[in-house]
Amino acid sequence: MGVIGQNELLFLLQGLKWTLLLSAIGFIGGGLFGLIIALARTSAHSALRKSAAGYISVFQGTPLLMQLFVVYYGIALLGVSIEAWVAVAIAFTLHASAFLGEIWRGGIQAIPKGQSEAANALGLHYVSRMKDVVLPQALKVSLPATVGFLVQLIKGTSLAAIVGFIELARAGQIVSNQTYRPLLVFGIVGAIYFVICWPLSLYGAQLEKRMAKAAR
């Protein structure tokens, strides 16, 4: 059995760097695109509403693993060669945008109709009505669910290993294969995930409690 030394730990941290980066890309890309999905889903135009609903069903109804495969090999089939991390970033953005879009759709629809009526009566247009009145309130009520999804996303990045991407979980697998100490290595890997995800979960629960109090 090998020793888990500085080099091995450093290798794991390299993996962690990619895990965090992928999560950030997925969350930011998914957030921007998800906002568009949420707005389309709540739009007055039925074609937009239906397309957004279809998009959400497809990405919520299929495994993330499969989405990664389709994007990774699909883009290659088109004859475009891209790096693994780009393909993975695209897949995570698509995946996250469907989930965040649906979460925020719920938030938008939870805002009382009187708010947009008041905005309308004051002559505010769609952009201001959304940006100034509806979205700040909708995103606030959606915050606990959004944090919850971020936790899912961070853990979900481990699936990127399947297309050969060396993030934290894959790094752990490699170290484990070299050292023959799977229990210790995956124990460390699991602890790292936990240290990142647990505070986020706590934060989400706290937000929810605070909001429940404010709503009383």
Next chain:
Amino acid sequence: MPHAADTQSPLLSMEAVDKWYGAFHALKNINLTVRKGEKIVLCGPSGSGKSTLIRCINALEKIEKGTIMVEGTKLDDSGKSIDAVRREVGMVFQSFNLFPHMTILENCTLAPMRVRGTSKADAEKIARKYLERVRILDQADKFPAQLSGGQQQRVAIARALCMEPKAMLFDEPTSALDPEMVKEVLDTMIGLARDGMTMICVTHEMGFARQVADRVIFMASGEIIEEAPPETFFRNPSHPRTQAFLGEILAHH
């Protein structure tokens, strides 16, 4: 040739307006003319279409038939006509509908800045003027939830006034208030009426109607049943449905 009586030309008119919600005929052949400075009180049993009527004036509801003109603008489906009308007509809702995530001051400055392109400094000056007028300036930096219902409704009036509208619509402005707060809101509205604002108020406050209205309109089942100056309306209602309605609500006062 226009003459002096032009000042009497209508600020707002509805001609042969019909509205349906699916199969439900919500407004039936509504004809209404409101001159500049006039105060109209709309009353009637619930479901009679009075709220629907005023919500059609600023296009919160769409009409199926007829014409609505506001300040010479004919309301149609175009965003342009709707914008033009909403710029000139303010509205106060039963449930206040203040923006809860903004301070009182921000509630008042948002529309002037976004719709009229007023600078922040000017918008705040206007907001302070109207908050002062509804006697709530000292609360300017608070959030709506920190205010009482009566105070919130006065802010809602100030918010609408900040757009400097030519007419104001009130949709049961005191119905959601605790009894002790009704007076402060009515007093604010009476002050507004004294200053010459054109007002259409859906309300059951008959004291307010007596004191302020130029005309009281009674609606039932989507129709205007009776229309008269308050003295005549209260003392001598001609239609049996009006008599029955007045009997009902005056018995409680």
